[in-house]
Amino acid sequence: MSESHNHGRQANARQLTAALALTGSFLVVEVIYAFISGSLALLSDAGHMLTDVMALALSLLALRIGARAADRKRTFGYRRAEVLAAAVNAGALFAIGLYILVEAYRRLQEPVDVQTTPMLIVAVLGLIVNIISARLLVRGSGDSLNMKSAYLEVMGDLLGSVAVIVGALSIRLTGWTWLDPVLGALIGLWVLPRTWALLRASVNVLLEGVPEGLDLDALRSEIAGVPGVTEVHDLHVWSVTTGEHNLTVHLVVPTSRMGVQDAVELIAERYSIEHVTLQLEEANRHGAHAAHLHP
Structure with missing residues (x-):
């Protein structure tokens, strides 16, 4: 492996570690307040953040494994572990997105009271955490499916935090509780096509398909x-x-x-x-x- 690849891998590992520390430390707070407030949008954001923690940890593990040299059992080395991690992360996020859409439909049929104060506080804090994490991961997302999957996870959360803030303020002003499941569904709809594209690219590598964009x-x-x-x-x-x-x-x-x-x-x-x-x-x-x- 070239020296530039090694430097890039080490930089990606540092970025993933920092993002994992930030996201993991905030996860517990968001999950607790999602249930306290009764907000689906906040629960959606917490669900994405939960997958973020798992995804970042899996991506970091895959990066460490992928750095191992080729041996008698893996003559190409272990670099494909990163692609496998990207596929697992994309699959998990896709499942979460589908769940949020189903839950949004159920809540539109049976509205649930939402406490906007904890919803708003946690969403603002979550937005700050996600902005920092996204800035850490954006550099490596262009040349690695593994890093791209982690970056997409964080971006999904970032938009989720924005949606929760908008929802909390709107519900306070109008009392329209139906805005909460609608915003939760919009988060899911934004994430699903991007996650599907990532999953398809990862599976193409695992199936040894022709690289995307190569004629x-x-x-x-x-x-x-x-x-x-x-x-x-x-x-x-x-x-x-x-x-x-x-x-x-x-x-x-x-x-x-x-x-x-x-x-x-x-x-x-x-x-x-x-x-x-x-x-x-x-x-x-x-x-x-x-x-x-x-x-």
Whole structure:
């Protein structure tokens, strides 16, 4: 693993640890006051914060496991643990979002009295905690599904806190208790599509699908267009973890194959593929020659 990857992993670990400490310390307060106030919006926010604590802890654990070097049992190392953590986190948050929607519908049918004072106090405190946590996690969320899942968890809570504040003030002014379940449902509706996208991306990596955004047909065409290549088959591209792509391919070439490896190496670099394995098969022979490239 490169030095930049190590630095990035260490920075992500520090950010996750700080966010976990903040979120975990506030969780108990919010859960207690969610039940005291009777607010679904606050309960929704507390539910998201509960998944935050589990998600951040799981993400941190996965980061530690992923830092382990390759061994005889895991020749690619343990980096995919981060993607597995992202999938588990996304699944948990998706389930919470569905529960909130169902509970919101039930409360619209049978309204519940809401105590706005504790609801408002806890929501403001929660907003402060979530803003700090989001700022800690935003830097690493662009290049890691694991960090992105943690960041989405915190952002869901941040918006939840805003919704609870708006709800508490609105209920105080108007007495419309139905605003509380409506706001809770809106939080769920904001989180669900983003969580689904994250879950889909995580599962795609776990199923060794073609990396999102990579055009396999275009890649095949470029490789087939390399001078000297007469046939391309058994082309496979997959990700070990976020942003770390692998490629294997069989190429049929004439006896003289000078330049083919260099050309494919340049193509792989353009597609952000780090590890390339070529099997060069001479067109006039049954044998094959394997070449391993590391752009």
